[in-house]
Amino acid sequence: MTEIPDVLRAALECADDGIVVVDDARRISHFNASAERIWKLARAEVLGRDAGVLGLPFLQADQVADFRDEISLVRPDGSRIRASVSLSSTTVGGATHHILFARDVTAEAERRVRIGLLNAVSDQTNRAVMITDTEQNIRYVNASFTALFGYTSEEAEGRRAGELIAGCHTNRTAIAKLFKRLIDGGRRGKVETLVYNKDGEEIWVCARIDAFRDKKGRARHIFALIEDITETRQLHSLQQLIMSALADEIPITEIADRLCRRVEEIAPDVVCSLLHIDSAGLIHPLGGPSLPEDYSRALDGVAIGPNVGSCGTAAFYGIPVLATDLDTDPRWQPYKAGPLGVGLRACWSTPIKAKDGRVIATFAFYFREPRAPSNWHRRIVEACVNLGAFAIERKEARAEIARLAYHDILTGLPNRAQLRHLITTAIDACPNGSHVALAFLDVDHFKDVNDTLGHAAGDELLVQLAQRLREHIGPEDMLGRLGGDEFVILLPQRNAESAERVAAGIMEALAAPLRLGSKLMPMSASIGISLYPDHATDIDTLMQQADAAMYMAKQAGRSTHRIFSAEMNGLAEQRLALIAALRRAVAEGALTLNYQPQIRSCDGAIHGVEALARWHDAALGDVSPAKFIPLAEECGLIEQIGLWSVREACRQMASWRSAGLNIHSVSVNLSPINFRNVTLAARLKDILAENALPPDALMLEITEGTFMQDGAAALETMHAIRALGVGLSVDDFGTGYSSLSRLAHLPIRELKIDRSFMRDIERDAGAVAIATAVVRVGQGLGMTVVAEGVETEGQRKVLAELGCDVVQGFLYAPALPPVAFERWLIEHCAEQARAMLARLDMGTAGRDEVKRSA
Known part of the structure; x- marks a missing residue:
């Protein structure tokens, strides 16, 4: 080795x-x-x-x-x-x-694995991540950054963050302060600002920024976690603004102003405007705090049209309209001076529509350079159009509710609640030594219009009357409707003489008939006048006094006026006492029925009886039906009295029949109100069953108005009654607006000639002709004809010669209490028997004389 x-x-x-x-x-x-x-x-x-x-x-x-x-x-x-x-x-x-x-x-391999995992997690989050060095050069971005801003990691890394995503409306100052704080060792923070993507589109973000530090605490890298708050924060802030303002009942102009200001905060490159379009197609500024005031004022009342700037055109066509250059756009020529004068060069307007499709407003963006809206602008407008529609429709609905609360639905006049406010205001503004006059007007015989021509005609009459009254009062005077046919005219700073001149002018104006469909309807009214402070210093008393004076005008013959006097208070109190006494009498069963016989013309035998209500009060004595029946109609007791009359008459008929007095039928008068109740036939059936009476034992007398009005319910009830077998008789025939063609198709069994024709029937050919016509019409339709109000033998003879079937009146008997009627009936039957025997005796004597002569 x-x-x-x-x-x-x-x-x-x-x-x-x-x-x-x-x-x-x-x-x-x-x-x-x-x-x-x-x-x-x-x-x-x-x-x-x-x-x-x-x-x-x-x-x-x-x-x-x-x-x-x-x-x-x-x-x-x-x-x-x-x-x-x-x-x-x-x-x-x-x-x-x-x-x-x-x-x-x-260790390095493990670190790389951890970094890889962190990168994977970073790329999976929906928030953008950006890491820079201390010089703001980008060192890392994740996949969400790429998705949000459009830059790949290769395009972003190495570039300065401010150059990449900041723009003209980015809050660079706030970012720089936070960056410096981090470099100096300070705490982390966040910034909400507008930034821009690769295509230059605006994005609102919340950037949470912190530093990565070494062991000595020195910042080595800057970390930014970026969240898109365009939808969650900015657009939702608009919704919260609108909802909070609506909940606080803030006026719509203030809501519009706040909305425009908020939009200009989140879209700094626009000037915002909100215009209301009324039902007549006229423009009214709601919000535009950054627009010149004189320009907004000039738009108020301008009619929308095909060439009325961006907003008027958008409202006219119902589609968004963009004018990229106001200076040259032909639609803007009459209106461009205002916006151009403050540096606004383009305008984009979008219509705001209600649920029914009508344009109720426009929402506009003005730009400082010729341009089209960005996607961010479109998202704002999309949100604001919906929010604006909601706010305006809600305010319209609340305004309509308020209007209905203080105005009469039929005529549009101030109602009772609003009148009190108007009267209070007039009194508060009344100078010392001056007066406020209150005229209370009630239409004469208005019930007859409803009964004969129907409620639709009555409503039309009230509408036309309101229009005519408006035309004949002064510009400072105020007209209101209390309800029904009652109107109040408030006359500020008018003394008694001046108020009477107004009343006289109204009487003259009402002399000309009103046209209801094809009919000319004559009309009149009674007016009562009270004065502040001469007669009273509070509203309730003034109203009561004018009401009392109006009733005095009614009693004076109607179609006139009266000034309140102290004596009228007593009369008004008497009327209220009478109403209270009538309510007690109905509740305690103090009313009674009297019965007037109806006699057959052919043989003098009894045909039936008519039941007539009578009232005797312990304190008031006998009260005439002519007095308490209209009072019952006025205070809502008439339907109750009608049903009581049917029940009591049937009970009496059953009692008589069980006693051997065989009376064919009893007639009972009912109000048209009874016939509007669809349960009437069923209740009659129950009453007849309770008393074991056949249906033909009952005859219901109705006025012509009951079948002349257009109420389907009344006609349906009449047919149900006839199907039951109960008879129907037309009372006072010939005094109303009868349609013979309709009469021929109605379930009527009897006609009654009104007593007004009886007075002159012995000497007036006209009265005879009318009676003859009624008899011929009735009998020609298979009906029994009854003449009421017969008081003399001469009247009876004329009717007998005309062939009238039945007569009724004082010639035979007045309306009698049950016991007195029983005595009369026995005497009448005895007299009939004596007359029959006398005729038999005369016949026998005649035959004997013939035999002797032979």
């Missing part, structure tokens, strides 16, 4: 790498200290031995060749390390030596 020179041996001994020298016989001739550490073998154990003891297969080959690699080395004790090994051959002193260099790279 050739000896290694001492100099060389000393050099090999000092090397950090493990050095093994193998001679040409494959025996180990040198094994330095580093080799002892790598193989965990003492040199005495290996020197002179075969190289196979080292566990290196390439040293055992017949032909040993040069080798360089990183291998897994198994030591003689079974442990394993990672080693970087290289083998080369050299000739020393004419002999060939193989020199093996070995280095334990286990």
Whole structure:
């Protein structure tokens, strides 16, 4: 074995790498200290031995060749390390030596594995990772960085971060301060800023920045974890802004202003504008804090159209409109001075649509250079269009709710609640020595319109009346509707004389009839007037006093007006007391029925009876039906009274029949309101069953208005009643607006000629002609004709000659209580029997005289 020179041996001994020298016989001739550490073998154990003891297969080959690699080395004790090994051959002193260099790279290999794993994890995260040196030169980026910004690692590494992703609106100052703090040993931090991708598109990011430090705490690398907050933070901030503002009931103009300001924060290169488009197609600025005020004011009230800038055109067509150069765009010529004057060169406007498709607003971006919107701008607008639509529709809905709460739905006039506010405002503004007049208007005979022509016609009348009233009051006067046919006119700074002139002018204006469809409807109203502060100083009293004065105008013959006086308070109190007493009477069963007979013209026999309600009050005495029936209709008791009348009349009929008084039928008057109740027929059936009466024992008297109105429910109820077998009689026929063609197709069994025709029937050919026509029409349709209000024998004779079937009136008897009616009926039957005997006696006497003469 050739000896290694001492100099060389000393050099090999000092090397950090493990050095093994193998001679040409494959025996180990040198094994330095580093080799002892790598193989965990003492040199005495290996020197002179075969190289196979080292566990290196390439040293055992017949032909040993040069080798360089990183291998897994198994030591003689079974442990394993990672080693970087290289083998080369050299000739020393004419002999060939193989020199093996070995280095334990286990720690380095493990570090590389960890780095590889870290790279894999880094590439899997959805956040961008960027590592720079202390000079901001990029040393590493992950796959998410590439996905977010478009730069590959090769394109990014080596470039300065500020040159790569920063732009004109990046917050370089905040980044520089944080970078300096980290270099100086300070704590980590984060920055939210606008950066730019490879294509120049804006991206809002949150960058959490920290330093990698050496053992001495010196910053060696800067680490940035970058999160895209465009959607999660910036766009959501717009949504939060809108929702919070709506929840706080902030006015829509303030919401629009806040929205525009926030948009300009997250898109610094735009100026934002929000315009409202009303139902008439007119523009109204909502928000545009960075636009010139005079420019925004000039847009207010401009009509949208095909060439009205970007916003007016977008609203007109319902599609986004881009004008990349306002100076040359033909649509902008009349409007360009304002934006161009503050350096705005382009405008992109997008329509905001409601759920029903109508354009309710536009959202616009102005740019400081001729350009189109970026993708970031489009994402902002997409969010803002939806948010704007939600905010505006919600505000419109709330405004409509508020309008409905304070305005009458039918006429659009202020309602009772709003009127109180208006009256309070007028009183508060009333100068010393001045007055506020309150005119309370009620339509005369409005119920007749509803009953005869239907509620649709009644509603149309009220709408037309409201329009006519508006036209005949002053610009400072205010008109409102309390409900039904009641209106209030507020007359600020008007004394009694001035208020009466207004009332007289209204009376004159109402003299011309209103047209309802094909009909001309004459109309009038009664007006009551009260004055602040002469009559009262509070709203409730003023209203009550005007109401009381209006009732005095009604009692004076209607179609007139009255000024309140102190005496009217007593009358109003009497009316309220009467209503209260009527409610008690209905609740306690204090009403009664009287019965008036109906007599057949052909033989004088009883045809039936009509049941008529009567009221005797312990304090008020006898109250006329002409007084309490309208009162019952007014205060909502009429339907209850009608059903009670049917039940009581049927009970009395059953009682009479069980006592042997065979009365064919009883007629009961019902209100049209009863016939709007679809359960009426079923309730009649139950009442008849309770009293074991056949259906034809009951006749219901109805006014012409019940079947003339268009209510399908009333007609359906009438047919159900006739199908039950109960009769229907038209009361007061000839005084309304009867349609004979409709009458022929309705389930009517009886017609009643109104008593108003009886007064002059003995001497007035017109009255006779009307009665004749009614008799002929009724009998021609197979109906029984009844004349009511017959008081004289002459009237009876005329009706008998006309062929009228039945007569009713004081000629025979007034309406009588049950016991008195029973006595009358017995006497009437006895008189009928006496008359029949007398006729028989006369007949017998006549035959005897003939025999004697023969």
